[in-house]
Amino acid sequence: MSDLTRFMLGENDIPRYWYNINADSPVPPAPVLHPGTKEPVTPDFLSMIFPMEIILQEVSTERYIPIPEEVREAYKLYRPTPLVRALRLEKKLGTPAHIYYKYEGASPSGSHKSNTALAQAYFNKVAGTHAMTTETGAGQWGTALSMACKFFDIDLEVYMVKVSYEQKPYRRFLMETYGAQVYASPSDRTHAGQAILAEHPDSPGSLGIAISEAVEVAALSEGRKKYSLGSVLNHVLLHQTVIGEEALKQMDMAGEYPDMVIGCVGGGSNFGGIALPFLRENLKNGRRTRLIAVEPTAAPSLTRGVYAFDYGDTAQMAPIVKMHTLGHDFIPPAIHAGGLRYHGMAPLLCSLYDAGLIEAVAVKQLSTFEAAVAFAQTEGILPAPESAHAIRTAVDEALKCKETGEKKVILFNLSGHGHFDLTAYNKYLTGQLEDYDYPEEAIATIRQRLPQVAVEA
Numbered sequence: 001m002s003d004l005t006r007f008m009l010g011e012n013d014i015p016r017y018w019y020n021i022n023a024d025s026p027v028p029p030a031p032v033l034h035p036g037t038k039e040p041v042t043p044d045f046l047s048m049i050f051p052m053e054i055i056l057q058e059v060s061t062e063r064y065i066p067i068p069e070e071v072r073e074a075y076k077l078y079r080p081t082p083l084v085r086a087l088r089l090e091k092k093l094g095t096p097a098h099i100y101y102k103y104e105g106a107s108p109s110g111s112h113k114s115n116t117a118l119a120q121a122y123f124n125k126v127a128g129t130h131a132m133t134t135e136t137g138a139g140q141w142g143t144a145l146s147m148a149c150k151f152f153d154i155d156l157e158v159y160m161v162k163v164s165y166e167q168k169p170y171r172r173f174l175m176e177t178y179g180a181q182v183y184a185s186p187s188d189r190t191h192a193g194q195a196i197l198a199e200h201p202d203s204p205g206s207l208g209i210a211i212s213e214a215v216e217v218a219a220l221s222e223g224r225k226k227y228s229l230g231s232v233l234n235h236v237l238l239h240q241t242v243i244g245e246e247a248l249k250q251m252d253m254a255g256e257y258p259d260m261v262i263g264c265v266g267g268g269s270n271f272g273g274i275a276l277p278f279l280r281e282n283l284k285n286g287r288r289t290r291l292i293a294v295e296p297t298a299a300p301s302l303t304r305g306v307y308a309f310d311y312g313d314t315a316q317m318a319p320i321v322k323m324h325t326l327g328h329d330f331i332p333p334a335i336h337a338g339g340l341r342y343h344g345m346a347p348l349l350c351s352l353y354d355a356g357l358i359e360a361v362a363v364k365q366l367s368t369f370e371a372a373v374a375f376a377q378t379e380g381i382l383p384a385p386e387s388a389h390a391i392r393t394a395v396d397e398a399l400k401c402k403e404t405g406e407k408k409v410i411l412f413n414l415s416g417h418g419h420f421d422l423t424a425y426n427k428y429l430t431g432q433l434e435d436y437d438y439p440e441e442a443i444a445t446i447r448q449r450l451p452q453v454a455v456e457a
């Protein structure tokens with residue numbers, strides 16, 4: 001075992017391939033359905049909003065997909081990211097466990113989202129796309145794609161969930177600095193937005209609504225604008241596997257192998273990114289690492305949602321996929337981990353969860369901030385509130401080790417920094433935050449609110 005604190009790779013260690021779990025997964029993917037006909041989608045439908053290379057990646061069963069040299073060049077701005085042993089946190093907890101974190105906040109946009117933003121902008125560029133649309137919740141995805149689009153000379157319009165647009169103006173200013181146009185969603189620029197505003201003029205917005213707006217603009221542009229999603233889909237999880245591939249090498253440098261790998265889940269991409277290469281090792285090389293997805297009790301799609309076919313967005317324009325869902329009309333409570341407030345979850349992760357290959361837990365807002373502050377005070381980095389969910393669970397597992405005396409090796413993904421989330425930290429420090437459990441009544445009615453589909457659920 002190494003006694004170093006930081007495990008650093010060189011530029012040549014940036015992965016040359018993304019890892020596609022669909023080559024090794026024992027569970028076949030469920031079909032993706034057209035939101036109108038509710039029959040399996042055709043590539044024609046998807047090609048209205050995505051470039052062909054992305055569609056091919058979405059359905060690929062190739063184990064390793066080469067990372068284009070232009071994308072690796074762009075990754076060199078911040079990859080490989082550091083893997084750090086959290087020695088000072090271990091000491092504060094008094095745990096015999098070894099805690100490591102992979103720091104994706106080292107990217108210029110401040111989170112892991114650049115890993116797929118750069119790839120998606122590149123594949124659009126080579127397909128001849130000049131303009132793109134997307135949605136953003138807290139603003140991390142919009143920031144990452146704004147930068148990536150500027151690098152590849154593509155115009156970008158971003159539909160930003162209205163509460164965040166109002167509460168987080170600095171994220172918007174950053175997107176605008178990178179050259180994007182940002183609109184508060186629901187907006188009056190789309191039929192979807194107008195319909196919501198007619199019924200709820202004060203709607204705070206949601207990721208589901210913002211997705212509807214961004215998809216609509218692309219779908220009605222006659223091919224001029226393409227749409228991009230920052231999580232949930234197979235190709236996004238694929239692009240994020242650079243995290244886990246690097247972490248495997250870095251754990252090797254550390255002379256240890258994780259007993260558990262932990263990540264927070266909103267749509268599932270940063271967790272998938274770190275966990276799926278470790279799942280390959282479990283499936284093919286006899287490793288037995290526990291893979292733990294952590295969600296907020298306020299948006300508990302894996303732990304309390306229904307596993308069924310549902311729309312990806314609120315206005316029922318996005319494809320219907322099989323996932324753990326709280327219902328496409330879910331309006332999430334205003335917790336401060338904006339990036340975790342989505343009604344569904346990556347179908348790929350849901351199938352693995354259903355098969356018992358990954359685990360999930362839900363944690364409360366206050367104890368999550370408590371762990372975030374403990375982390376900042378020992379390791380120095382101010383975590384994004386989303387990432388703090390992974391910290392909470394890593395700390396809980398380390399405290400269990402303290403009780404049992406076990407020396408487990410814990411690896412978690414620190415998906416981003418929290419420099420734009422200081423209002424949330426201030427609220428926590430001044431006692432203005434509360435816990436929020438998603439109400440049982442709302443859970444009980446999910447099934448009634450799902451689309452009727454003919455295929456076996």
Ligand SMILES: *Cc1c(COP(=O)(O)O)cnc(C)c1O
Pocket residue numbers: 111112113140141230231232264265266267268269270271339340384386387415416417
């Ligand atoms: C967007 C975001 C998340 C949640 O999205 P996933 O697709 O589940 O990774 C988590 N952490 C940070 C820092 C984010 O920006």
